[in-house]
Amino acid sequence: MIALPTTIYWKLAVPIGVCTALDIMLSNMSLFYITVTFYTIVKSGGNVWNLLFSIFLGHQRPSWPLVAVIVLISSGIGLASYGSAHFVLHGFVLVLAASVIGTLRWVLTQSLLQSMEDNYGAPRNKVLAVVYYVSPASALGLLPIALFTEASDYTSSRFLLDLQLLMMSLFFVFISGCLAFVLIFIEISLVKKTSALSLGIAGSFKDVTQVLLAVFIFGDELIAINVFGLVVATCGVLFYTFIKHTTAEAAGDCRNGKVQGYRTVLTSSSDV
Numbered sequence: 001m002i003a004l005p006t007t008i009y010w011k012l013a014v015p016i017g018v019c020t021a022l023d024i025m026l027s028n029m030s031l032f033y034i035t036v037t038f039y040t041i042v043k044s045g046g047n048v049w050n051l052l053f054s055i056f057l058g059h060q061r062p063s064w065p066l067v068a069v070i071v072l073i074s075s076g077i078g079l080a081s082y083g084s085a086h087f088v089l090h091g092f093v094l095v096l097a098a099s100v101i102g103t104l105r106w107v108l109t110q111s112l113l114q115s116m117e118d119n120y121g122a123p124r125n126k127v128l129a130v131v132y133y134v135s136p137a138s139a140l141g142l143l144p145i146a147l148f149t150e151a152s153d154y155t156s157s158r159f160l161l162d163l164q165l166l167m168m169s170l171f172f173v174f175i176s177g178c179l180a181f182v183l184i185f186i187e188i189s190l191v192k193k194t195s196a197l198s199l200g201i202a203g204s205f206k207d208v209t210q211v212l213l214a215v216f217i218f219g220d221e222l223i224a225i226n227v228f229g230l231v232v233a234t235c236g237v238l239f240y241t242f243i244k245h246t247t248a249e250a251a252g253d254c255r256n257g258k259v260q261g262y263r264t265v266l267t268s269s270s271d272v
Contacts, residue, residue, distance in 0.1 A: 004116075004133055012112040013130075017137020019105035025145055026098035033091030037214060042095045044077035044207050049103040050200040059110055059195060065243050072236030073204045077211070079229025106187075106196040109134075113192050127188045131181070194244075201240050208233055 004013060030039060047070045054060035109130060116126050159165045190199050208230055 004129070008112070008115050009133060012108055012115060013133040014137045016105055016108045016112065016130075017134045017139075018141050019101050019108065020134065020138040021141025021145075023098050023102035023105060024142060026094045026101065030091045030094035030098060033088045034095065037211070038091070039095050040207050040210050041078050042092065043099050044074050044204065045096075046099040046103045047073055047200045047204070049100050050107065050196060053104055053107040054110075054196060057107055057111060059107065059114075065239075069201065069236050069240045069243065072239060073201060073233050076229045076231070076233030076236055077204060077207045079225050079232060082225055082229065103196075103200065106191060106199055109188060110191050110196045113188075127185060127192055130188050131184060198240075198244070201237060204233055204237055 027039075051060065051066060051070050055062050060066070112130060113126060116129065154160065159169045187199060190202065211226070211230070
């Protein structure tokens with residue numbers, strides 16, 4: 001396992017863990033006051049914070065096409081959820097804070113991955129190292145909150161008194177933990193290969209799917225403006241894919257010595 005320098009650990013790994021704990025706590029608390037649909041609307045605005053944090057920390061260069069992508073996706077998901085949102089101030093503040101903190105978490109993760117690469121080259125186990133160093137801070141951040149709010153429920157729960165229910169609960173906790181580990185591993189791998197902004201925009205597909213599932217499972221109705229919003233959000237994702245593809249092609253042309261139609265100039269006899 002990579003030995004992370006103490007300064008990087010306290011500067012990046014611990015804040016990422018704390019942000020993870022706060023994101024989980026605030027997101028869950030917000031659902032006591034607001035609907036899942038309204039939760040989706042506010043969370044979709046996280047791409048805006050993602051872009052701002054990425055620019056501020058130097059991971060992304062500001063450009064009008066990127067701004068257009070963020071506006072398209074955020075407004076599209078908002079329109080797709082329009083009509084079923086019930087505004088509650090407490091819930092709105094909680095989920096907004098969760099959105100900002102959760103976005104900062106992934107931008108800091110990108111910084112941690114880049115710091116590891118600067119110090120150790122490109123280690124194969126870099127993604128696992130991030131999970132290894134961030135998880136303790138996340139667990140310790142959530143533990144006091146869980147004990148303070150739910151300790152009394154644990155002691156009187158029938159799931160602790162019945163051995164069969166206890167084993168069943170532990171089994172589901174284990175399965176959930178494995179799924180969470182796989183999800184986090186994939187997300188960090190995506191940040192490693194692309195960027196935190198790419199992860200946020202790719203997550204917009206999840207938001208669109210969430211609205212569609214609400215229609216098929218819970219019977220939520222989609223009006224014309226909702227369908228239009230889904231189309232707008234999808235166009236935003238496709239536009240971002242086009243931008244990334246165009247940028248990658250331009251970078252490839254630069255490496256091959258072809259920029260704006262000109263080839264590399266031969267500077268010595270060995271180049272001939």
